[in-house]
Amino acid sequence: MSFHIAFLLLSVSLIVPSPSAQDEVADSVAVSDSALVVAAPPTSVIASEHEYDDGEALDLSWVPSIDDQLVGGLVIAYRVYRSTNGGELEMIEELIPGANQFTSGELSSDSSYSYVVAAVTTSGEFASNATAPLSPETEWLNYEKKWLFLIGLLIAGAVMYFIETARKGKKLFVRKIAGLEAIDDAVGRATEMGRSILFIPGIQDMDDVQTLAGLTILGRIAGTIAEYDTKLFMPVSRSLVMTAARETIKASFQTAGRPDKYSDDMVSYVTDEQFGYVAHVDGIMVREKPATVFLLGAFFAESLILAETGNSIGAIQIAGTARPAQLPFFIAACDFTLIGEELFAASAYLSNEPRALGSLKGQDVGKALAMIVIVIGVLAATIASAWQVESMQSIVDTLNSVFSTN
Amino acid sequence: MNARMKEILVVAVLTVFCAIMYWGKVDGWMTGFQFSFGLSMTVVILIAVSLLVILYLTLRGKLIGRRVVFLYVGISVTLPFFMSLSQEIKISPEVQTLYEGIAELPPGSVVLTAFDYDPPSAPELQPMAESFFRYCFNNDLKVVVIGLWPQGPQQANIAIEKILLDEAIAAKNLQYGIDYVNLGFQTGNEFVIQRMGSDFKSMFPTDYTGTPYNDLPLVRNIKNFSNIDYGFNLSAGYPGTVEWVQVAVDRYGLKMGAGNTAVQAPQCYPYIRSGQLVGILGGMNGAAEFELMTGTVGKGTKFMLSQSFAHMIVIAFIIIGNVAYFRGGRKQKL
Amino acid sequence: MEHFAIWVAAFLTMGIISFLYKDNAWYKLSEAIFVGISAGYWFVTLFWDNIYGKFWVGRGDDAMLYIGAFLGLLMLMRLVPKVGWISRWPLAFIVGATAGFYLINYFSSNVMRQVEDTIMPLLGTDYSATTYDMIGNIVIAVGTFSGLVYFFFSKEHKGVFGGTAKVGIFFLMITFGASFGYTVMSRMSLLIGRLDFLFGDWLGMIK
Numbered sequence: 001m002s003f004h005i006a007f008l009l010l011s012v013s014l015i016v017p018s019p020s021a022q023d024e025v026a027d028s029v030a031v032s033d034s035a036l037v038v039a040a041p042p043t044s045v046i047a048s049e050h051e052y053d054d055g056e057a058l059d060l061s062w063v064p065s066i067d068d069q070l071v072g073g074l075v076i077a078y079r080v081y082r083s084t085n086g087g088e089l090e091m092i093e094e095l096i097p098g099a100n101q102f103t104s105g106e107l108s109s110d111s112s113y114s115y116v117v118a119a120v121t122t123s124g125e126f127a128s129n130a131t132a133p134l135s136p137e138t139e140w141l142n143y144e145k146k147w148l149f150l151i152g153l154l155i156a157g158a159v160m161y162f163i164e165t166a167r168k169g170k171k172l173f174v175r176k177i178a179g180l181e182a183i184d185d186a187v188g189r190a191t192e193m194g195r196s197i198l199f200i201p202g203i204q205d206m207d208d209v210q211t212l213a214g215l216t217i218l219g220r221i222a223g224t225i226a227e228y229d230t231k232l233f234m235p236v237s238r239s240l241v242m243t244a245a246r247e248t249i250k251a252s253f254q255t256a257g258r259p260d261k262y263s264d265d266m267v268s269y270v271t272d273e274q275f276g277y278v279a280h281v282d283g284i285m286v287r288e289k290p291a292t293v294f295l296l297g298a299f300f301a302e303s304l305i306l307a308e309t310g311n312s313i314g315a316i317q318i319a320g321t322a323r324p325a326q327l328p329f330f331i332a333a334c335d336f337t338l339i340g341e342e343l344f345a346a347s348a349y350l351s352n353e354p355r356a357l358g359s360l361k362g363q364d365v366g367k368a369l370a371m372i373v374i375v376i377g378v379l380a381a382t383i384a385s386a387w388q389v390e391s392m393q394s395i396v397d398t399l400n401s402v403f404s405t406n
Numbered sequence: 407m408n409a410r411m412k413e414i415l416v417v418a419v420l421t422v423f424c425a426i427m428y429w430g431k432v433d434g435w436m437t438g439f440q441f442s443f444g445l446s447m448t449v450v451i452l453i454a455v456s457l458l459v460i461l462y463l464t465l466r467g468k469l470i471g472r473r474v475v476f477l478y479v480g481i482s483v484t485l486p487f488f489m490s491l492s493q494e495i496k497i498s499p500e501v502q503t504l505y506e507g508i509a510e511l512p513p514g515s516v517v518l519t520a521f522d523y524d525p526p527s528a529p530e531l532q533p534m535a536e537s538f539f540r541y542c543f544n545n546d547l548k549v550v551v552i553g554l555w556p557q558g559p560q561q562a563n564i565a566i567e568k569i570l571l572d573e574a575i576a577a578k579n580l581q582y583g584i585d586y587v588n589l590g591f592q593t594g595n596e597f598v599i600q601r602m603g604s605d606f607k608s609m610f611p612t613d614y615t616g617t618p619y620n621d622l623p624l625v626r627n628i629k630n631f632s633n634i635d636y637g638f639n640l641s642a643g644y645p646g647t648v649e650w651v652q653v654a655v656d657r658y659g660l661k662m663g664a665g666n667t668a669v670q671a672p673q674c675y676p677y678i679r680s681g682q683l684v685g686i687l688g689g690m691n692g693a694a695e696f697e698l699m700t701g702t703v704g705k706g707t708k709f710m711l712s713q714s715f716a717h718m719i720v721i722a723f724i725i726i727g728n729v730a731y732f733r734g735g736r737k738q739k740l
Numbered sequence: 741m742e743h744f745a746i747w748v749a750a751f752l753t754m755g756i757i758s759f760l761y762k763d764n765a766w767y768k769l770s771e772a773i774f775v776g777i778s779a780g781y782w783f784v785t786l787f788w789d790n791i792y793g794k795f796w797v798g799r800g801d802d803a804m805l806y807i808g809a810f811l812g813l814l815m816l817m818r819l820v821p822k823v824g825w826i827s828r829w830p831l832a833f834i835v836g837a838t839a840g841f842y843l844i845n846y847f848s849s850n851v852m853r854q855v856e857d858t859i860m861p862l863l864g865t866d867y868s869a870t871t872y873d874m875i876g877n878i879v880i881a882v883g884t885f886s887g888l889v890y891f892f893f894s895k896e897h898k899g900v901f902g903g904t905a906k907v908g909i910f911f912l913m914i915t916f917g918a919s920f921g922y923t924v925m926s927r928m929s930l931l932i933g934r935l936d937f938l939f940g941d942w943l944g945m946i947k
Contacts, residue, residue: 054604056632105632106629106632106633147852148844148847148848148852151852152843152844152847173894174893174894175893175894175895175896175897176896204644206831206834206835207834207835207838207839209839209842240831243818270775270779271775271776271778271779271782272778272779272782273524273774273775273778273779273781273782274524274526274643275526275774275778276771276774276775276777276778276779277775279756279770279771279774279775280771280775282759282771283763283767283768283771286763287763298644300643300644300669301526301527301642301643301667301669301923301926304923304927312472324672324673324915324916324919325669325670325672325673325919325922325923327916327919328916328917328919328920328923329920329923331913331916332920339912340891341891341893342891345893360893361893361894364892364893364894366851367888367891367892368892370851370855370888371885371888371889371892373855373859374855374858374859374881374884374885374888375885377858377859377860378858378859378860378861378862378881381859381860381861381862382861382862382863384861385861385863386861386863396859399856399859400856400859403852403853403855403856403859404852404853404856405656405848405849405852405853405856424750424942424943427943427944427945428747428942428943428944430944431943431944432743436943436944436945437944437947438944438945438946438947439945439946439947440947473760473761476760479928479931480931480935483928483931483932483935484935484939487935487936487939487940487945487946488945488946488947526930527930528933529929529930529932529933529934529936530926530929530930530933556781556782556785556786556789557781557785590789590793590794591785591789591790592790592794593786593790596841596845597837597841600841608802608804608805609794610794610798611794611797611798611799611800611802612793612794612797612798614789614793616793616797618797618798619798649845651849652845652846652848652849652850653845655849656845656848656849656853667926667929668922668923668925668926668929669922669923669926671922672915672918672919672922676854676857679857680853680854680856680857682849682853688922689922689925689926689929690925690928690929690932691925705936709929709932709933709936712928712932712935713925713928713929713932716928716931716932717924717925717928720924720928
């Protein structure tokens with residue numbers, strides 16, 4: 001009921017401006033009647049559900065006042081009023097002339113809201129009719145992200161398909177990755193020289209796929225080490241990595257039939273602190289002078305320091321990381337570098353594990369899709385912009401809307 | 407004299423020198439050196455000539471040791487501290503857009519500043535933090551600090567304490583809890599950002615001193631990112647700007663700018679082109695440009711000369727190194 | 741105390757820098773102190789700021805925090821060899837949750853958004869496009885495409901495909917070069933920061 005009274009009051013302000021402005025107007029009216037600036041209120045004010053949100057917002061749209069003109073317009077602003085559960089109207093936003101929509105946020109789906117939009121002139125406010133009360137709703141699915149979902153599903157489906165194919169024993173082709181043979185050679189070299197092998201799995205935790213890829217390759221290396229009886233040590237900067245690495249090496253030694261040669265001392269935890277870890281590993285390198293250094297995992301600023309020190313002691317270095325910023329240093333200072341995804345490819349190739357191989361092939365589907373879209377998109381966009389071909393422009397727009405995630 | 411004796415002698419001389427200098431500082435008679443312009447130029451020319459000599463020696467097949475390179479880099483970084491030369495700083499577009507992004511914020515806007523770095527990266531990022539806070543406080547923006555790195559919030563406190571000593575800002579008598587808040591560190595990397603997007607308070611039930619969230623007027627009404635007007639991330643790695651873009655920007659639509667170490671910066675540039683980031687301050691260079699834009703002279707500007715000198719030396723040694731490489735002496739000494 | 745602190749800081753800074761000359765006892769001492777203190781600092785921060793501050797003091801009635809704490813306790817079961825296997829459960833939770841989270845994040849921000857952004861006319865968007873814009877667009881389109889070809893593992897790098905992959909690695913190397921330059925800048929900044937501490941804050945030689 002109180003809402004209707006408030007609404008009536010505002011409707012009256014069509015003729016009599018709102019209280020605060022009224023006083024000013026009263027003064028100016030006293031001077032001259034023609035100073036009263038009357039504008040038509042906004043019309044067709046509609047409140048509607050804000051799509052795909054958590055039930056926190058409503059959309060408001062209206063047709064601006066006919067007196068809202070670019071040149072010589074009377075409207076200086078729009079004010080949006082909101083009434084909650086039929087309560088009093090309160091101003092929630094002031095918008096610039098020409099505005100015709102507004103999203104009202106911070107709402108609750110337990111309440112209903114009604115809105116009034118008023119055109120403001122120098123003399124006062126001229127309000128619209130109130131909208132029907134409406135409660136925001138929570139949507140469970142966001143259909144704006146349907147393409148993200150579908151393309152994701154396509155690639156995930158491809159991954160699963162290829163994993164299944166690999167499981168059935170069908171051989172999946174993965175191109176040869178340069179530098180892989182070097183791994184066995186490097187282990188052999190350390191054995192011949194009677195020196196040790198240093199393995200650094202990056203400085204990230206087990207939740208980083210690069211660490212996992214590094215450990216997969218470690219499994220393979222540990223197998224060779226067990227056969228050759230070479231000394232391995234592996235300082236790590238995460239406690240979880242320490243545990244996982246120990247288990248990996250242990251398993252490899254067991255497979256190689258040398259469980260007696262395994263010792264927990266091969267893997268030691270140093271510190272989580274990045275440069276503290278680096279200082280320690282640098283020290284080890286200089287003191288122990290390993291013949292071979294593996295740097296496989298996620299690296300940050302320490303990459304250059306480690307690779308440089310390894311280079312200075314004359315070790316054969318094999319590196320691999322997917323951190324683009326760190327690759328330059330590995331390429332400059334190491335003998336072989338697995339660039340970006342090659343790290344994952346190498347881990348899949350070496351382990352010959354259906355899941356790793358299948359993922360790699362599945363991702364190739366994604367890459368093929370991206371390549372096709374880029375070629376078609378770029379060609380269409382170029383033709384559209386050079387010769388103003390509308391059909392080409394519509395292709396570009398479609399592709400953009402598909403790949404746009406917002 | 408054997409090598410060990412020489413080393414001990416060098417350390418002893420250095421120690422005595424440092425002790426005298428320190429005593430001078432404490433006693434007040436050592437107020438710092440400053441080379442005249444003429445002397446500065448002479449030093450620059452001498453260094454250039456010596457580099458040419460090294461290049462000549464390398465061409466003749468005589469390679470220098472790595473310690474010489476270290477020495478040159480050390481000298482090239484140190485000498486500019488004392489030189490009376492200045493360097494012109496040009497504003498790059500990504501710094502310009504970052505500045506414009508915060509310049510359009512009305513007073514009272516809430517700015518979320520995420521400190522994702524620790525002391526080792528402070529030389530690059532601390533100047534950015536300081537000039538950013540100075541700008542915010544001068545323009546009455548409300549600052550909320552959080553950190554995804556344990557030492558981040560501590561770096562923020564160091565910067566805030568320093569900025570609050572500025573006369574103009576001290577005069578404003580800013581209140582903790584009303585004008586700025588440090589919510590401390592939270593473990594969980596990007597999951598923290600994700601949760602902040604749905605329920606800010608759940609990740610920071612207390613600030614770094616243990617004051618409950620609801621007792622802090624500035625943040626009491628912050629429910630999620632929709633109550634934040636601008637996000638600024640200072641990052642030195644993971645978790646950092648990439649995670650903020652992926653979660654806060656792409657999922658929750660937060661408007662964001664970032665300050666990165668130079669190592670990180672190239673990885674984040676694609677986000678500017680696609681509009682996911684408003685702008686980036688990249689390394690000390692970015693810090694210096696931002697200082698210029700906000701009209702302050704901080705460490706970023708002060709260190710630019712050292713930075714440029716060091717770069718010249720590095721370029722010189724890249725040339726020398728390549729000469730040595732093509733003469734076939736790669737693994738010998740350099 | 742203030743004098744002592746700054747001398748200790750300077751002593752340790754110089755200790756680490758002395759590694760440039762050669763590995764020595766001073767460096768080893770500094771290194772050991774750094775490793776020990778940083779590990780300790782992490783422990784203290786995680787305990788007081790997180791476990792005590794954010795969980796114990798601020799836990800309120802948020803049931804989720806208790807679930808997290810419970811998983812954390814399970815993780816500690818590793819300390820008891822007999823029930824050590826329990827710690828695999830929270831580990832599985834971390835790995836699984838992170839993988840799902842990453843999938844969406846990377847896919848949406850680093851794949852979809854970037855593909856969308858690569859779809860652009862090679863000759864510029866309109867007549868006002870400068871030569872610089874055109875070259876920029878061509879570099880981005882060709883670089884992205886050939887880079888993708890290089891990382892395509894299902895086809896041997898031969899013929900036209902191999903040639904495109906070569907272009908891709910060429911682009912990669914240029915990127916790495918630029919990145920290298922940036923890192924040199926970063927490293928120099930760190931050195932400048934330390935030397936400023938030594939000559940300025942410690943010895944007071946800088947005006």
